[in-house]
Amino acid sequence: MRLKDKRILISAAGQGIGRASAIACAAEGASVIAVDIDAGKMTDLPEVSGGRIETRQLDVRDADAIAGMAADLPPLDGLFNCAGFVHHGTVLEISEEDWAFSLDLNVTSMYRMLRAFLPGMLSRAEETGGVAVLNMASMAGSIKGFPNRTAYGATKAAVIGLTKGVAADFVKQGLRCNALCPGTVDTPSLRGRIASAADPVQAEKDFIARQPMGRLATVDDITPLVVYLLSDESRFVTGQAMLVDGGVTI
Numbered sequence: 001m002r003l004k005d006k007r008i009l010i011s012a013a014g015q016g017i018g019r020a021s022a023i024a025c026a027a028e029g030a031s032v033i034a035v036d037i038d039a040g041k042m043t044d045l046p047e048v049s050g051g052r053i054e055t056r057q058l059d060v061r062d063a064d065a066i067a068g069m070a071a072d073l074p075p076l077d078g079l080f081n082c083a084g085f086v087h088h089g090t091v092l093e094i095s096e097e098d099w100a101f102s103l104d105l106n107v108t109s110m111y112r113m114l115r116a117f118l119p120g121m122l123s124r125a126e127e128t129g130g131v132a133v134l135n136m137a138s139m140a141g142s143i144k145g146f147p148n149r150t151a152y153g154a155t156k157a158a159v160i161g162l163t164k165g166v167a168a169d170f171v172k173q174g175l176r177c178n179a180l181c182p183g184t185v186d187t188p189s190l191r192g193r194i195a196s197a198a199d200p201v202q203a204e205k206d207f208i209a210r211q212p213m214g215r216l217a218t219v220d221d222i223t224p225l226v227v228y229l230l231s232d233e234s235r236f237v238t239g240q241a242m243l244v245d246g247g248v249t250i
C-alpha cells in the first residue's frame with residue numbers, strides 16, 4: 001500500500017485522468033476526496049473503491065467554495081490539481097474571453113487551490129515529514145509545440161512555472177511540488193476533440209501518427225506516475241515537470 005494513511009484530494013475526478021487517478025490512489029490505500037464540477041459523474045466512485053473515495057462537488061474556478069472546502073476538511077497529505085481545458089486555435093483565433101477562461105481554469109484555479117490547502121498541508125508536513133502537490137501540465141505546448149494549442153500551451157507552461165515556484169518556496173518545510181506532462185491520452189475530452197474535427201477518422205489517425213509507440217496513452221499509462229509523485233517513494237523529487245508521452249519528445 002504505497003499511499004497508506006494519506007489523505008489526497010483530486011480535482012476533475014469525474015472522468016479521464018482524474019477519475020483513474022482517484023481509483024489508483026484509493027487502491028494504494030489513500031483516503032481520496034474526489035472533486036469535480038459535475039458530481040453526477042462520480043456517483044459510483046465510493047462503491048468502486050470500497051469506500052476509500054469520498055466525492056464532493058467543486059468548481060475549481062470558485063474561490064469561496066474552495067476556501068469553504070479547505071476549512072471543512074482535515075489537512076491533506078496530497079493534492080492533485082488535475083482540472084484543465086484544451087482550447088483549439090491559433091493566437092489569431094482565440095478571443096480575449098476564451099484566453100481568460102483558459103488561464104482561469106488551467107492556472108488560476110491551481111493558485112486558488114494552493115492558497116486554500118497549502119497552510120493545512122504545511123502543518124501536516126511538520127507532523128509527517130512530507131506532503132506532496134501534483135499539478136497537471138501537459139506535453140502539448142508546454143514541452144513541445146503543436147498547431148492550434150497556443151492558449152493551452154501557454155497555460156500549461158505557466159503551470160510548470162507555478163510548480164517550480166511553489167517547490168522552491170516550500171522545499172525546506174517538507175512540501176514537494178511537481179508537474180505532470182502527459183502526451184495524448186484517450187479520455188472523454190480527447191474523444192470530444194476528435195469528434196468535433198472536420199474529419200474525425202483522419203483526426204484520430206493524426207493523433208496516433210504522432211505517437212512513436214503507435215498508440216495513444218490510456219489513463220492506466222499515466223496513473224502509476226501520479227501514485228509515485230504523491231507517494232513517499234518520490235521523496236527526493238521536487239520542482240520537476242515529469243513527461244509521460246510514449247516517446248513523442250525523444
Ligand code: NAD
Nearest residue numbers: 012014015016017036037059060083084138184185187189
Ligand atoms: P477530461 O477533460 O475528459 O475531464 C475533465 C473533468 O474536469 C470533467 O469531469 C469535468 O467535469 C471536470 N471539470 C471541468 N471544469 C471543472 C471545474 N471548473 N471544476 C472542477 N472540475 C471541472 O479529462 P482529461 O482529458 O483526463 O484531462 C484532465 C487533465 O489532464 C486536464 O488538465 C488536461 O489538460 C490534462 N491533460 C490531458 C491530456 C489528454 O490527452 N487527455 C494530455 C495531457 C494533459
